[in-house]
Amino acid sequence: MTTQFLVEQIRKKESFLCIGLDTDLDKVPEHLLEEEDPIFAFNKAIIDATHHLCVAYKPNMAFYEAYGIKGWKALEKTITYLNSHYPEQFTIADAKRGDIGNTSTRYAKAFFEDLGFDSVTIAPYMGKDSVEPFLAFKEKHTILLALTSNLGAFDFQTKMVDGKELYKQVLETSQTYENSENLMYVVGATKAEFLKEIRNIIPDSFLLVPGVGAQGGSLKEVCKYGMTKDIGLLVNSSRGIIYASNGVDFAQAAAVKAKELQLQMRMELNKE
Numbered sequence: 001m002t003t004q005f006l007v008e009q010i011r012k013k014e015s016f017l018c019i020g021l022d023t024d025l026d027k028v029p030e031h032l033l034e035e036e037d038p039i040f041a042f043n044k045a046i047i048d049a050t051h052h053l054c055v056a057y058k059p060n061m062a063f064y065e066a067y068g069i070k071g072w073k074a075l076e077k078t079i080t081y082l083n084s085h086y087p088e089q090f091t092i093a094d095a096k097r098g099d100i101g102n103t104s105t106r107y108a109k110a111f112f113e114d115l116g117f118d119s120v121t122i123a124p125y126m127g128k129d130s131v132e133p134f135l136a137f138k139e140k141h142t143i144l145l146a147l148t149s150n151l152g153a154f155d156f157q158t159k160m161v162d163g164k165e166l167y168k169q170v171l172e173t174s175q176t177y178e179n180s181e182n183l184m185y186v187v188g189a190t191k192a193e194f195l196k197e198i199r200n201i202i203p204d205s206f207l208l209v210p211g212v213g214a215q216g217g218s219l220k221e222v223c224k225y226g227m228t229k230d231i232g233l234l235v236n237s238s239r240g241i242i243y244a245s246n247g248v249d250f251a252q253a254a255a256v257k258a259k260e261l262q263l264q265m266r267m268e269l270n271k272e
């Protein structure tokens with residue numbers, strides 16, 4: 001998917017919401033456990049109930065890998081369902097990969113070619129030759145961790161390296177990589193106050209912003225400092241939406257939560 005198409009979808013739906021499909025069998029409604037594939041049944045119901053309110057879905061690999069082959073099959077069914085029924089949705093494989101070039105190429109093939117995701121999250125720690133194999137894919141997006149939402153972000157990411165915080169080095173250096181136009185970045189919603197400086201370095205790049213909802217980040221603050229003329233934001237909520245209810249009404253309850261965020265996003269978009 002091109003960035004231009006994503007921006008068109010955001011304007012059309014008045015939403016830059018990404019719904020995180022962090023599907024945990026300990027949290028899904030009990031009646032679904034009788035299904036042959038409860039993970040896919042849950043995801044399908046959530047997607048069908050919320051697709052008109054969001055522009056992206058982000059399954060986090062941990063939640064699928066935790067169930068072995070069954071989890072991987074549910075993931076494959078989920079992305080196939082999204083690509084066939086809702087091809088306008090931007091899909092993110094939240095995998096946080098990155099390895100020596102030869103290995104990164106295989107990860108890129110797995111997520112972009114075999115599974116058919118539009119994007120994948122990547123850790124920048126191994127540098128240029130670990131990231132460029134992902135960037136080589138046309139109309140696919142590499143979402144590099146810049147400043148993450150968790151407390152541990154302060155262990156390394158904000159430390160000074162050559163007179164500059166490490167996350168700023170990540171932003172600046174990655175912009176020199178080949179095909180850097182295919183880069184997006186992760187900035188946690190809990191770090192909204194950093195967005196002003198981040199926008200000085202990458203004024204136009206799209207940001208994936210997790211951490212509203214369960215982690216307490218503020219959508220308003222994120223928009224205030226992070227929004228660009230082409231929006232430039234995908235704001236993710238996972239648990240805050242998908243586990244709104246664990247009864248038979250779970251999908252409708254998720255849609256209510258998604259709608260709440262979409263209405264706030266609509267307001268922010270109209271401020272432009």
Ligand SMILES: O=C(O)c1cc(=O)[nH]c(=O)n1[C@@H]1O[C@H](COP(=O)(O)O)[C@@H](O)[C@H]1O
Nearest residue numbers: 020060121148149188210214215237238239
């Ligand atoms: O890459 C991510 O998506 C990510 C980066 C980050 O800094 N913080 C963060 O929470 N995430 C992911 O975003 C989702 C947040 O989930 P909730 O806290 O339930 O909304 C999880 O899948 C996290 O793994």
